[in-house]
Every structure is written in structure tokens, then in C-alpha cells.
Amino acid sequence: xxxxxxxxxxxxxxxxxxxxxxxxxxxxxxxxxxxxxxxxxxxxxxxxxxxxxxxxxxxxxxxxxxxxxxxxxxxxxxxxxxxxxxxxxxxxxxxxxxxxxxxxxxxxxxxxxxxxxxxxxxxxxxxxxxxxxxxxxxxxxxxxxxxxxxxxxxxxxxxxxxxxxxxxxxxxxxxxxxxxxxxxxxxxxxxxxxxxxxxxxxxxxxxxxxxxxxxxxxxxxxxxxxxxxxxxxxxxxxxxxxxxxxxxxxxxxxxxxxxxxxxxxxxxxxxxxxxxxxxxxxxxxxxxxxxxxxxxxxxxxxxxxxxxxxxxxxxxxxxxxxxxxxxxxxxxxxxx
Amino acid sequence: xxxxxxxxxxxxxxxxxxxxxxxxxxxxxxxxxxxxxxxxxxxxxxxxxxxxxxxxxxxxxxxxxxxxxxxxxxxxxxxxxxxxxxxxxxxxxxxxxxxxxxxxxxxxxxxxxxxxxxxxxxxxxxxxxxxxxxxxxxxxxxxxxxxxxxxxxxxxxxxxxxxxxxxxxxxxxxxxxxxxxxxxxxxxxxxxxxxxxxxxxxxxxxxxxxxxxxxxxxxxxxxxxxxxxxxxxxxxxxxxxxxxxxxxxxxxxxxxxxxxxxxxxxxxxxxxxxxxxxxxxxxxxxxxxxxxxxxxxxxxxxxxxxxxxxxxxxxxxxxxxxxxxxxxxxxxxxxxxxxxxxxxxxxxxxxxxxxxxxxxxxxxxxxxxxxxxxxxxxxxxxxxxxxxxxxxxxxxxxxxxxxxxxxxxxxxxxxxxxxxxxxxxxxxxxxxxxxxxxxxxxxxxxxxxxxxxxxxxxxxxxxxxxxxxxxxxxxxxxxxxxxxxxxxxxxxxxxxxxxxxxxxxxxxxxxxx
Numbered sequence: 001x002x003x004x005x006x007x008x009x010x011x012x013x014x015x016x017x018x019x020x021x022x023x024x025x026x027x028x029x030x031x032x033x034x035x036x037x038x039x040x041x042x043x044x045x046x047x048x049x050x051x052x053x054x055x056x057x058x059x060x061x062x063x064x065x066x067x068x069x070x071x072x073x074x075x076x077x078x079x080x081x082x083x084x085x086x087x088x089x090x091x092x093x094x095x096x097x098x099x100x101x102x103x104x105x106x107x108x109x110x111x112x113x114x115x116x117x118x119x120x121x122x123x124x125x126x127x128x129x130x131x132x133x134x135x136x137x138x139x140x141x142x143x144x145x146x147x148x149x150x151x152x153x154x155x156x157x158x159x160x161x162x163x164x165x166x167x168x169x170x171x172x173x174x175x176x177x178x179x180x181x182x183x184x185x186x187x188x189x190x191x192x193x194x195x196x197x198x199x200x201x202x203x204x205x206x207x208x209x210x211x212x213x214x215x216x217x218x219x220x221x222x223x224x225x226x227x228x229x230x231x232x233x234x235x236x237x238x239x240x241x242x243x244x245x246x247x248x249x250x251x252x253x254x255x256x257x258x259x260x261x262x263x264x265x266x267x268x269x270x271x272x273x274x275x276x277x278x279x280x281x282x283x284x285x286x287x288x289x290x291x292x293x294x295x296x297x298x299x300x301x302x303x304x305x306x307x308x309x310x311x312x313x314x315x316x317x318x319x320x321x322x323x324x325x326x327x328x329x330x331x332x333x334x335x336x
Numbered sequence: 337x338x339x340x341x342x343x344x345x346x347x348x349x350x351x352x353x354x355x356x357x358x359x360x361x362x363x364x365x366x367x368x369x370x371x372x373x374x375x376x377x378x379x380x381x382x383x384x385x386x387x388x389x390x391x392x393x394x395x396x397x398x399x400x401x402x403x404x405x406x407x408x409x410x411x412x413x414x415x416x417x418x419x420x421x422x423x424x425x426x427x428x429x430x431x432x433x434x435x436x437x438x439x440x441x442x443x444x445x446x447x448x449x450x451x452x453x454x455x456x457x458x459x460x461x462x463x464x465x466x467x468x469x470x471x472x473x474x475x476x477x478x479x480x481x482x483x484x485x486x487x488x489x490x491x492x493x494x495x496x497x498x499x500x501x502x503x504x505x506x507x508x509x510x511x512x513x514x515x516x517x518x519x520x521x522x523x524x525x526x527x528x529x530x531x532x533x534x535x536x537x538x539x540x541x542x543x544x545x546x547x548x549x550x551x552x553x554x555x556x557x558x559x560x561x562x563x564x565x566x567x568x569x570x571x572x573x574x575x576x577x578x579x580x581x582x583x584x585x586x587x588x589x590x591x592x593x594x595x596x597x598x599x600x601x602x603x604x605x606x607x608x609x610x611x612x613x614x615x616x617x618x619x620x621x622x623x624x625x626x627x628x629x630x631x632x633x634x635x636x637x638x639x640x641x642x643x644x645x646x647x648x649x650x651x652x653x654x655x656x657x658x659x660x661x662x663x664x665x666x667x668x669x670x671x672x673x674x675x676x677x678x679x680x681x682x683x684x685x686x687x688x689x690x691x692x693x694x695x696x697x698x699x700x701x702x703x704x705x706x707x708x709x710x711x712x713x714x715x716x717x718x719x720x721x722x723x724x725x726x727x728x729x730x731x732x733x734x735x736x737x738x739x740x741x742x743x744x745x746x747x748x749x750x751x752x753x754x755x756x757x758x759x760x761x762x763x764x765x766x767x768x769x770x771x772x773x774x775x776x777x778x779x780x781x782x783x784x785x786x787x788x789x790x791x792x793x794x795x796x797x798x799x800x801x802x803x804x805x806x807x808x809x810x811x812x813x814x815x816x817x818x819x820x821x822x823x824x825x826x827x828x829x830x831x832x833x834x835x836x837x838x839x840x841x842x843x844x845x846x847x848x849x
Contacts, residue, residue, distance in 0.1 A: 114729050114783045150825060151783055152728050153523060153699055160730065176523060178513055180493075180500035218776035218791065218807070237827030240767070240775045275785025 071329035072289035072298055077336035080264045080286065084130040086336045087260065087288035094131075097257045097290070100139035102206035106132060106172070107256070108145060109213045109228050112273055113152025113160040120267035121274035122157075123213045125166035127262045127286065131209060132172035143172040144201070147231045151273065175201075182234050189319060190249040192242050197234040202254060210256035210292060214283075214299045215267035215274070219243055222303060223272050224296040225259040226251045226312045244311030251292060251316050259295040261287040263302050293322025294329060339615035339623070346418060346612055350425040357422040361480055362520060364697050367736050373398075375693050375739045377422070377473045380405050383456065383559040384689055387468050388740045390460035392687045396740055406566055413567035417553055417560050418609030423472035427550050428591065430542050441548050441555070446607065446639040449554075449561035451649045454641070456558050458653035463686045466660065466713045470558055471689075475538060478692040478716060482705060483535035486526030492517060522699070527724060530705045530716070549591045554607065564606035568634035572625045574608055574615075576601045579622040586614035586623060605634045663711035671837040673710045674720040674757040674818060676703060676734045677727055678744045680839060681754070681846070687742035690716045694734035694743060700725030702820065703734060720756065722820020722836045727756065729783035729819060746846070752784075753847040757818025757836040759788070759811045765833040768808050772796045778809050778822035778834050788815035789822060789834075809834070 073090035075083040088094050098104055108123035115121055128145060135143045145167045149157035154176040158164040164174050183200045187193055202208055212228035219240065220227055226247050230236050232254055239246045263285035270279040283302050289295040293316045297307035307313040307324035317324045357377060364374035378384050378399075385399035408415055417424050456467050468474065496517065499505050528534075544551035553560050576586075580601060587595040594607035595614060615623040641649075660666075665673070675684055676694055695703045695718050702725025705716040718734070720727055732748045746754065759778075763769035768776075779789040791807035798804070811834075818836045826832035 112729070112783065115785075150781065151726075151821065152730055155523075156699075156728075156730065175510075176514065176518060178510070180497050180509070180513070181506070218779040219774060237777060237825065240777060240827055241773065243774060270785060270787060272780050273783055275783070279785075 069330060070332045071291065072287065072294050072326070072331045074298060074331065074333045075286045075288075075336060076284055076333070078284060079336065080124045080126040080262075081130040082336045083264075083284075083286040084127045084260060084288075085134065086334055087286045088131070088134060088258075090332060090334060091288050091290065094134040094138045097209070098135045098138040098140050098207050101141045102135075102139070103204075104135045104140045104143045104207045104209065105202050105205040106135070106143060106145045106209045106211060107202070107228060107231060108147060108161075108163060108211040108262075109215075109223065109231070110147035110149055110154075110157045110161045110163055111151065112149055113157035114273050115275050116160060117162050118265065118280070119274040119277065120213065120215055120265040120280040121272060122161040123163065123211050124262045124264050125162035127260065127264065128163050128211055129166035129170045129172075131211060131260060132167050133170040135207075135209070136171050140207075144175045145172055146175045146177050146199075146202075148177045148199075150236075185253065187249050187253045189252040191315075191319060192245040193249045196250065196253070198253065199232050202232045207258070208254060208256045210254075210259040211262060212259070212299075213262040213265075213267075214302055216269050216271035216279075216303070218271070220247070220311060222300060222305065222310050224299050224310065224313075225256070225261060225292040226296055226316050229254045229256070244315045247312040248315035248319055248321065251312075251321055252319055255321075256292055258288065258290055259292040261295050261299040263287060263299060266302050268303065291322035291329075293317050293324055294326060297324040297326055298331070339612050339618070339621070343612040343616040346610070349419045350428065353420045354422045354425045357476070358480075361477070361485070361696070364693065364737065365522060365699065365733070367697065367733055374697070374737060375691070376401075377477075378691055378693070378739050380416075380420075381471065381473050381559060382406050383453070383471055383562050384468065384473070384691070384739075386562070387456055387460035387465055388687070388689045390457065391463050391465045391689075392683075392740060393463075398739060405563070409563045409566035410569055411571050412610055413570035413572065413605050414560065414563050414607075414609045416563055417557075418611040421472060421559075423476045423557075424550065424553055424609070426476070427542065427545055427552055430545060431549055431591075432546050441551075443637075443639050445555045446637075447641050447645065449556050449558055449564070450641040451645060452556065453558040453561040453565075454646050454649045455653040455656070458650045459657050462654060462657045464657045464660065464713065465686070465689050466715060469690045469716050470556075471691075472552070472557055472559055474689070474691050474716075475541070477696065478534050478690075478705060479538040481692055481696045482526075482528035482531040483538070485521075486528065486531065489521040489526055492521065524699075524701060524725070526701060528701070528704055529721065529724075530707050533707060534705065534716075548593065550609075553609065554592050567605045567608075569631055570605050570634075571627050571629060571631050572610075573605050573628050573634075574603050574623065574625050577622045577624070579620045581620055581622075583619060585617055585619065589613050589617055604637050606637070606640075660711070660713040663713055665711040665714065669838045670709055672719075672721075672835075673706075673714075673838055674722070674820070674836055676718050676720065676738075676743045677732075677751045677756050678735060678746045678754055679742065680756060681746070682742055682744050684742050685710075685714060685717065687740045688717050689740055689742075691739060692716070692718075693737045693739065694718050697733040697737045698725065699731055699733060700728050700824075702726055702824070720820060720836075722757075722823035723832055724824075726821040726824040727819040729821070750846050752817065754845075755817045755839055755847070757820070757839050758813060759816050759818060759820075759822055759834050759836050761809060761811060762833045762835065765828050765831075766809070767827065767833070768806055770833070772798065772806055774806055775827060776807055776809065777825050777827055779807075781821045781825045783819065783821055784815055784817065786815055788812045788817070 070090050073087045075087040077083045108128045110122050132143045158174050181200050182197050185198045186195045210225050212225045215223050217223040229250050263283045265280050266283040267274045268281050287295050287298050296313050360374045363370045379401040382402035382405050385402035541552045587597045592607050594603040702720050703718045704721045706714050706719050735743050767773035782789045789809050793805050820836045822834045823832040826834050
């Protein structure tokens with residue numbers, strides 16, 4: 001038989017007070033407020049950088065001269081990892097983008113858990129891993145890889161894409177995007193939208209590296225670098241109200257330091273989700289540039305399209321976010 | 337053995353089994369990650385086993401574990417109720433401070449649980465499992481899934497969200513979020529159409545404790561009634577020795593109120609739950625539970641159901657099943673009664689025992705317990721509400737977890753080729769069709785390799801006289817599997833402009849297999 005003692009008034013009030021305080025705290029949580037500038041951990045407090053991975057003579061980084069003045073590199077070959085490393089070396093090396101002790105966020109395209117990467121709907125895991133490895137080699141304090149899949153859960157999509165295993169193998173982290181870290185932010189240069197809800201860590205990061213996969217897409221014809229940034233926000237559906245300009249507006253806020261377009265397996269139709277290997281073309285190309293507009297313009301040519309065909313590219317160019325005139329900049333092509 | 341030690345053991349056992357229930361509940365969403373089946377408590381439940389097999393007219397091997405429970409009842413009586421049942425434990429813990437002995441409740445009411453049991457069995461024989469929602473394990477699973485756990489999640493995430501306002505806490509909070517909260521509560525907001533009604537039913541059962549302790553177990557629980565029937569032949573039975581001083585303590589303390597002062601403190605083995613409270617508290621240690629061999633059938637009680645009561649109830653149950661036949665669903669499927677994947681291939685409503693495991697494991701929480709959408713006869717059966725969550729293309733969690741095969745054991749490839757409904761577009765509300773707005777979300781989201789949603793182009797002119805081309809989506813009936821990804825993601829406000837509706841009956845097949 002229970003022998004619980006009677007609760008007295010004082011204790012009752014105390015407990016109700018605690019419960020009330022808990023409810024009050026819970027009630028406070030929904031207020032979204034303007035983001036305040038967040039102090040970013042500086043290099044002094046950062047942990048020592050891990051050593052550059054030494055993978056021996058076959059590592060292309062070791063033997064590749066850098067081409068610091070190349071604006072955009074196009075690398076063709078069979079080995080996605082080597083191609084990614086060469087593409088970045090060509091535009092001046094990862095050190096141009098990642099400082100010692102930096103907090104780096106890598107944004108691949110992990111749209112769904114429907115199909116593995118061979119189907120060309122999610123970024124090639126070897127490309128992602130190569131870039132994570134380069135960042136850590138350059139002394140990045142922390143390299144997080146994340147996306148906000150619309151099919152399946154983040155965990156299942158990370159796994160299915162092969163990106164989780166590849167990233168963890170080279171020492172990077174996968175982060176499941178956390179609703180608490182989405183905040184309303186202003187878009188000072190926005191043409192159509194002046195504020196949106198962004199993943200705050202992505203805006204706070206020292207370096208954001210954008211690694212889209214180039215693929216066909218119903219609304220915008222192609223998913224490329226600018227479009228890939230839709231994974232950094234909430235309320236994606238509302239972007240569709242004026243999708244080209246709004247993607248450009250988002251790009252103006254995120255401003256990735258580096259865009260690497262995975263054009264190894266390009267999904268020519270049935271995108272953005274894929275599912276049919278017959279729709280996948282081995283284009284075996286990787287494009288890198290600090291200029292997302294230029295990278296997207298170059299990537300459009302993989303589909304026999306030009307930049308003007310992809311609504312958000314001219315919109316972004318018009319905002320001064322980059323150039324779509326590839327004859328005006330130094331583009332170099334390589335094979336590995 | 338010292339009765340106080342036994343009572344302590346019983347209290348530990350109740351806690352341990354409740355902890356096991358919660359562990360299984362949490363890990364159910366990680367299919368195959370635990371060596372224990374997440375439906376372990378159902379497998380031990382002979383009531384579920386009986387109704388599922390009777391209604392399905394088949395032997396379900398996984399449910400034969402319930403024989404262990406029956407064997408236990410034949411030795412220890414209703415030890416399940418006192419030592420194991422997580423619902424019983426909750427009722428023990430959520431008792432009023434001053435216990436009520438239910439003296440104002442006539443003993444005749446104890447008959448009710450046998451009559452409810454009769455209804456369940458007769459209805460099952462007639463192929464209906466509607467009343468199985470009264471099984472205590474299913475009540476607890478359902479309430480935990482749709483109300484208690486989501487409410488706890490809201491509370492925890494509310495506090496977390498408050499703390500996330502302070503940026504300097506983020507590193508610490510991120511660690512807790514990723515390693516504790518996300519594994520426990522998953523990444524999606526839990527919303528359930530039936531959550532509040534289900535909670536109120538549970539609350540009512542707890543509330544009855546204020547009329548009589550373990551009111552549910554004494555008077556209503558059909559599983560308790562079933563185990564009570566077997567417990568009448570239990571080997572170990574409560575006995576009061578000559579040492580009894582007639583102090584009456586045991587009669588006052590008994591949580592099921594079965595100790596009768598007027599009969600020398602004798603008790604009914606069909607009501608005793610072997611909690612050992614009486615034996616532990618007896619000042620003269622006059623109470624023991626010795627073996628009675630050869631075992632004799634327990635003495636008949638005035639509240640034992642008379643043959644006439646059983647016959648009348650059985651007839652009533654049959655009439656009730658017939659009455660359910662007047663519900664409209666027996667002629668027309670409601671257009672929004674989308675069942676879990678593969679359910680079109682089985683006699684779903686007959687096999688489904690409303691256990692709620694599929695609802696629990698659905699990673700999008702698109703599977704919801706029905707209220708009256710499918711009539712009273714389908715109360716708490718699962719249906720997909722795509723606007724709340726799509727049937728995830730690569731997921732087969734509900735298929736793997738269904739204990740009765742109501743959701744049949746098809747492969748993931750078969751599931752991806754088995755239509756569960758058919759999408760249709762409301763052209764007046766579609767952004768593209770109705771408002772000349774560029775939108776291809778449904779086409780983009782469609783998980784099928786060949787895209788069951790295609791687009792046709794049309795020239796339109798806007799207010800300023802500018803002409804441009806928009807793409808208008810349409811559904812290919814031959815390809816659509818009704819997963820509802822399009823409906824879930826449709827950017828139209830409120831109800832989606834593309835909705836999955838009940839499949840034309842000719843489509844209930846696995847395509848190409």
C-alpha cells in the first residue's frame with residue numbers, strides 16, 4: 001500500500017511555481033528574434049590544426065603546381081577525389097579560402113534518401129570528402145557537412161548518399177540541422193526579399209563551401225550552386241513565388257567563399273530526385289571557383305545550356321554577385 | 337520467504353518492466369537496432385493473440401509467446417497484472433493519496449471485464465477487432481505515441497529553444513541535442529489528429545482510480561479478465577492461517593479489494609494480483625501463498641458471469657458487429673482513407689489489431705490513428721495523412737513492425753511498386769494552374785524514377801501584357817503510388833492543391849510483379 005505523505009501547501013506552491021516557470025520558459029522559445037552578431041571563436045583559442053593528411057605520391061596536391069590567378073578551373077578525369085583536389089589547387093589552393101583555426105561549413109546537395117549517389121541526385125561523396133580533407137589540412141578547427149533533405153530524414157539521407165561515411169572517414173563532422181539554429185536574418189542586398197530564416201551557423205561560419213551536384217530540375221531547369229543554397233533556409237516552398245530572384249537574393253546573403261560543382265555524374269532528366277541510371281551521364285567534370293555565378297555558368301554548358309537559360313544565374317549576375325561572362329575571366333581546363 | 341522482500345521484488349519488477357516498455361518504445365524507431373522485438377509486450381499478450389488469430393483465421397507464430405503468460409497465470413495467477421503490466425504499474429503509481437477501496441462500487445461490476453472479454457472474442461470470431469482498442473498494452477502504446485511522448489517532446493524542446501536564445505550556450509546545447517534529444521525524440525514535430533481524444537480516454541482510466549484503486553484492472557480490463565479465468569486454476573494461492581487476529585488491515589490495503597472480511601479474509605484467485613501488500617503488512621504474518629496441488633478450480637463467486645450473461649453479451653456483440661455494418665464505409669471507401677503500404681493487398685481491417693506500432697515507427701508521422709474517418713469500426717486504425725507526413729520512399733518501418741501481417745511483409749522494392757492511393761490536382765488552387773505562378777514542387781519531389789507527375793507547357797500573359805511560359809503539372813495514374821510526397825510539400829496554404837485519394841479498386845496490386 002502506498003504510504004505517500006500528504007503534500008502541504010508550501011510544497012504545493014513551490015511545485016506549481018517550478019512547473020509554471022518551466023511552462024513560461026517553454027512559452028518563450030517560439031519568439032524568433034533578430035540575430036545578434038555572434039562572436040566567432042578566434043584563432044588564438046582554436047585547437048591546433050591537424051596535420052595535412054599525407055597520402056603519398058599519388059596525392060595530386062603534392063605534385064600539382066598552383067595557379068593562383070585562375071578564376072575558374074574545369075577538371076576532367078576519372079578520379080573524383082583527384083579532380084576535386086586539382087580543381088582547388090588550380091584556383092590558388094584551399095588556403096585561399098580556409099584560414100588556420102577556421103570554422104568551416106560544407107554544403108553538399110543531399111536532397112533525399114531515395115537513391116545512392118550513383119543516381120546523380122546527391123553530391124559525389126569522394127568530392128565532399130576530398131574538400132573536407134583539404135580544409136582540415138589547411139588547419140580548419142572544425143569542418144561540418146550538412147544539408148536539409150526533403151525526402152527521408154537527415155540521418156537516412158546522409159547515410160544513403162554515402163557522404164556520411166566518406167566525411168567521417170577523413171575526420172569531418174555531419175551535423176543534422178537543428179531547428180533552434182534557424183533565425184530570421186536580413187538580406188541587405190535583397191531585391192525581392194529583404195529577410196529570410198537562415199541556418200545561423202552557416203551565416204556565422206568563417207568559410208562556407210558550396211558543393212552542388214549539377215542536375216536537371218523541373219522549375220529552374222538546372223540545380224547548381226546558387227540553387228543549392230536553398231538548403232540553408234526554412235520555408236523553401238515560399239521561395240517558389242519568385243524563384244529566380246529569390247535564389248539570387250539568398251545567394252547574396254550566404255555568399256559562399258568557394259563553389260565546387262560536382263559534374264561527375266550529371267542527371268540529365270528525372271531530377272532533382274533521379275532514380276534511373278539511364279538518365280545519368282558520366283560527364284566526369286569538376287568546376288571550382290570563388291565566384292558562384294561563374295561556376296554555375298560554366299556548369300550549365302555540361303547540359304548544352306547557357307547561363308541565360310537558368311533564371312537565377314542572370315538574376316545573381318545582375319546583383320553583382322559574380323560574372324556569367326566567362327570570356328572576361330581566366331578559365332583553365334585540366335585533365336587528371 | 338519474507339513477504340516484505342517479495343513485495344520489494346514486485347515493486348522492482350514493475351519498475352523494470354515499465355522501463356523495458358519505455359526502452360522498447362524509444363528504440364522501436366531504430367528498427368533492428370535492438371535484440372528485443374519492439375512489440376514484445378504485445379507478443380506476451382494472450383488477449384491480442386486470441387483476437388488476432390481468431391479474426392485473421394490463422395496462426396501467428398510471433399504471438400505464441402503469449403502462452404508463456406497463460407502458463408504463468410496457471411501457476412501464479414494474475415502475476416502479469418501485479419508484476420509486469422506497464423498499464424497496471426502506472427495505475428498503481430497514479431493512485432490517490434488516500435486509497436479508495438471501492439466499497440461504493442458493487443462487486444457485481446467485476447463481471448464487466450468478463451463481458452468485455454466476451455465481446456472481444458465473439459467480435460473477433462466474426463472477423464472484427466474494433467473493440468481490441470480496449471487492450472491495456474494498446475491503450476498505453478497509443479497514448480504514449482500520440483500524446484505523452486509528443487507532449488514531453490514539446491516541453492523539452494521548448495526549454496531547449498529558450499536556451500538556444502543564448503548564443504554562448506550553443507556548443508554545449510549542440511552536443512546534448514545531437515546525442516540525447518534527437519535520438520530520444522527524433523527530428524520532426526509530433527502532431528496527431530487523435531492525440532487529445534486518446535489522452536482523454538487514458539486520463540479517464542487513470543481518473544477511475546479515484547473511485548477505486550485499480551478500478552480499470554478490477555472491473556474493466558479484458559486482459560485482466562482473461563488472465564483471471566486462467567488464474568482460477570492457479571497453483572499458488574493466497575491463504576490466511578489461524579494466526580489471523582481479525583485486524584482487517586489486509587482487507588483495507590488490497591489494491592483490487594478482493595479480500596473479504598466476512599469470509600475470513602479469503603480472496604478470489606481471479607482477482608488477486610499477487611502484489612504481496614497484504615502478506616508484507618500483516619502484523620502476525622498470517623498470510624502466505626502456498627502451492628495447492630493437485631490444483632482445484634477456484635470457488636465460484638457471485639460476480640462470476642452467469643452463462644446467461646455470457647450468452648446475452650455474445651448475442652449483443654454479434655448484433656453490434658452487424659450494427660457496424662450500417663456504416664457507410666461498408667459500401668464506399670472514404671476518399672481520404674489511405675492505408676499503410678501494402679495494406680491494399682491484405683484484409684487489412686480484419687487483421688489490424690489497432691496496436692499502434694506502425695504509427696509509432698512512422699518516421700514522418702504521416703501514419704495517424706483514425707478517429708471516425710473510417711467509421712467507428714476503424715477507430716484507431718492507421719491511415720496515412722499525407723499533408724502531415726508522406727510515406728517515405730525508402731522506408732519500410734511499418735511493414736517490418738506490424739505484428740499481425742495486416743501490413744504484409746513485402747520488400748522495399750515491392751513497396752515502391754505498390755500503390756496506396758492516387759494523387760489528384762485541384763487546378764483551381766494549384767499555383768501553376770490557378771494562378772499562372774511558376775511552381776514545380778510536386779514534380780520535383782516525386783520520388784519515382786519516371787516521375788508520376790509530369791508537366792505540360794502553356795503560354796500565359798500577365799497583367800502587364802508580358803507573355804511567358806509556365807509548366808502545368810499533371811498526374812500519371814499508371815505510375816503514381818500515392819506516397820503523398822507531393823501533397824506534403826505542396827506550397828499551397830492549408831490543404832494541398834494536390835491530394836492523394838483512395839485508390840481505384842482495380843489498382844490494388846504490386847505493379848510489374
